[in-house]
Amino acid sequence: MNVNVSNSGGGLSNAAQPMEWPEGELTRIPFWIYQNPEIYALEQQRIYEGPVWNFLCLEAEVKKPGDYRTTFIGSMPVIVARDFDDEIYAFENRCAHRGALIALDGGGHARDFTCVYHAWNYDLKGNLKAVAFEDGVAGKGGMPKTFCRSDHGPRKLRIALFSGLVFGSLSDDVPPIEEYLGEEIAAKIARVLCKPVVVTGRSTQTLNNNWKLYFENVKDTYHASLLHTFFTTFRINRLSQKGGMVVDPSGGNHASFSFIDKSSQEHDYSALGLRSENEDFKLKDTSLLANIDEFGDGCHMQILTVFPGFVLQQIQNTLAVRQILPKGQYQTALNWTTFGFEDDTPEMKRARLRQNNLAGPAGYVSMEDGAVGGFVQRGVASAGGERAVVEMGGTSTRNEGTRATEASVRGFWKCYRTHMGV
Amino acid sequence: MGAITLDRIMAVQAAYIRCIDSDALEAWPDFFVEDCLYKVTTAENERNGFEAGIIYADSRNMLSDRVLALRKANVYEKQSYRHILGLPSILKNGGDEAESETPFLVLRIMHDGQTDIFASGVYVDTYRAHGTDIKFARRLVVCDSSRFDTLMALPL
Ligand code: FES
Ligand SMILES: [Fe+2]
Numbered sequence: 001m002n003v004n005v006s007n008s009g010g011g012l013s014n015a016a017q018p019m020e021w022p023e024g025e026l027t028r029i030p031f032w033i034y035q036n037p038e039i040y041a042l043e044q045q046r047i048y049e050g051p052v053w054n055f056l057c058l059e060a061e062v063k064k065p066g067d068y069r070t071t072f073i074g075s076m077p078v079i080v081a082r083d084f085d086d087e088i089y090a091f092e093n094r095c096a097h098r099g100a101l102i103a104l105d106g107g108g109h110a111r112d113f114t115c116v117y118h119a120w121n122y123d124l125k126g127n128l129k130a131v132a133f134e135d136g137v138a139g140k141g142g143m144p145k146t147f148c149r150s151d152h153g154p155r156k157l158r159i160a161l162f163s164g165l166v167f168g169s170l171s172d173d174v175p176p177i178e179e180y181l182g183e184e185i186a187a188k189i190a191r192v193l194c195k196p197v198v199v200t201g202r203s204t205q206t207l208n209n210n211w212k213l214y215f216e217n218v219k220d221t222y223h224a225s226l227l228h229t230f231f232t233t234f235r236i237n238r239l240s241q242k243g244g245m246v247v248d249p250s251g252g253n254h255a256s257f258s259f260i261d262k263s264s265q266e267h268d269y270s271a272l273g274l275r276s277e278n279e280d281f282k283l284k285d286t287s288l289l290a291n292i293d294e295f296g297d298g299c300h301m302q303i304l305t306v307f308p309g310f311v312l313q314q315i316q317n318t319l320a321v322r323q324i325l326p327k328g329q330y331q332t333a334l335n336w337t338t339f340g341f342e343d344d345t346p347e348m349k350r351a352r353l354r355q356n357n358l359a360g361p362a363g364y365v366s367m368e369d370g371a372v373g374g375f376v377q378r379g380v381a382s383a384g385g386e387r388a389v390v391e392m393g394g395t396s397t398r399n400e401g402t403r404a405t406e407a408s409v410r411g412f413w414k415c416y417r418t419h420m421g422v
Numbered sequence: 423m424g425a426i427t428l429d430r431i432m433a434v435q436a437a438y439i440r441c442i443d444s445d446a447l448e449a450w451p452d453f454f455v456e457d458c459l460y461k462v463t464t465a466e467n468e469r470n471g472f473e474a475g476i477i478y479a480d481s482r483n484m485l486s487d488r489v490l491a492l493r494k495a496n497v498y499e500k501q502s503y504r505h506i507l508g509l510p511s512i513l514k515n516g517g518d519e520a521e522s523e524t525p526f527l528v529l530r531i532m533h534d535g536q537t538d539i540f541a542s543g544v545y546v547d548t549y550r551a552h553g554t555d556i557k558f559a560r561r562l563v564v565c566d567s568s569r570f571d572t573l574m575a576l577p578l
Pocket of ligand 1: 095096098099115118119120
């Protein structure tokens with residue numbers, strides 16, 4: 001590997017494994033990548049603060065001038081605000097004085113921000129507007145005449161808006177958002193976010209694993225019908241269903257999708273005797289599964305990711321965005337925001353409320369994902385020198401007409417290695 | 423049909439948590455009327471008027487389905503809860519319908535013995551007298567925190 005990452009522990013132990021990863025190798029993933037603290041620090045620099053578009057929030061969450069939300073890019077705290085010019089701005093949530101958080105809560109409405117520590121004041125664009133006692137008190141103290149407020153301020157992010165999603169970047173080299181997403185992924189975002197949305201709920205799931213394990217999990221179409229047995233039982237997510245997967249040229253963004261194919265009565269699972277088959281599993285209240293084809297294209301499920309930590313979910317009529325934030329190398333915050341549309345009928349609202357049972361921390365088809373990353377993290381505890389096998393479907397990182405592939409996981413590593421230089 | 427009293431409310435609260443904590447989930451839906459609303463949500467969502475739940479069931483059948491899914495479909499490490507309840511405040515009592523709020527604390531005990539505070543919050547309940555029983559017409563589980571560790575398999 002080509003990065004300066006030393007092996008902690010020095011020459012004391014035979015167990016210490018060299019951190020090697022042959023260039024271009026995407027079918028073997030070394031487990032130290034989920035463990036090493038230097039990798040974690042490097043990810044902040046090279047990924048989150050590098051040439052990527054970080055998902056910040058929904059436009060609907062900063063709807064009116066003065067509305068703001070606080071979030072993160074990697075570990076950097078960020079304020080997203082809509083100013084009175086009706087534009088959205090984002091900047092580091094860090095006071096230019098001593099570095100305290102500028103906004104302490106999750107969001108709200110403000111005309112400006114005043115740091116609580118010594119009352120330095122910022123506008124909604126992140127410009128330092130006032131320094132308390134700048135001219136001193138009774139002719140004594142105060143800032144030197146040479147101090148120029150405009151030279152000081154939190155780092156500002158570039159903003160890209162796409163279909164009601166707000167992305168931010170610290171990099172001047174990041175491509176325009178459409179190019180970054182890739183044509184197919186952009187179209188699949190626009191397909192779902194086709195009209196004004198309303199937020200219906202938020203929650204955070206704390207995952208006891210490295211962030212990459214969760215992001216890989218979302219991209220991993222191979223596991224869906226094997227780990228999550230709720231859907232397979234109702235023929236909603238069988239590998240034999242019509243559907244497929246697209247990966248953008250960078251590898252970092254993907255979408256998997258499927259169409260209900262009621263005609264196919266496949267026996268592939270029962271023949272294999274896999275755990276997924278539960279013949280006698282019948283719901284008493286099937287309204288949960290009553291899908292309304294709201295996008296008019298018969299696609300009942302689309303899971304889409306954007307590097308480095310965004311997920312757009314359409315599982316039937318349950319819609320959500322998920323934001324994946326690293327919280328140390330062994331912990332991840334998964335922020336769920338469920339939504340509907342402004343023009344939802346009462347029936348549609350009710351359908352979404354019921355179908356929300358499918359996803360989220362207690363979701364019938366997602367709760368396992370909250371735990372499985374932890375199973376890997378615990379499993380590889382002493383296997384830093386060993387490697388995962390990611391070879392389903394060969395070595396390709398691009399589109400496949402099947403979901404029995406790990407192409408999108410390899411795509412992730414392709415993109416990751418490009419950014420990280422490892 | 424007896425009137426709803428503090429005694430009966432305390433008895434049903436105690437029986438409810440005993441049911442979940444002793445892994446008798448199959449009996450859990452019986453605490454609800456058929457057209458019940460059971461929702462697990464957060465204080466933040468309630469403040470914002472966000473309607474979606476972490477768990478949302480607007481029929482007793484949906485509760486039975488959740489138990490079936492937990493038993494037959496969902497995969498999670500063996501775990502149990504220990505609910506600790508505060509005293510119910512009766513907010514309204516019309517004799518055959520009543521409302522109360524009861525604070526709760528839930529510890530989650532994993533199979534390896536690890537024990538954590540999993541959730542705290544308040545049960546906001548509406549009861550309906552139902553023969554000699556009283557049942558939940560509505561049980562809103564409002565968690566104080568919006569953060570949930572790993573997953574929520576068992577109901578609160
Ligand atoms: S740290 Fe913000 S004003 Fe001093
Ligand atoms: Fe999954």
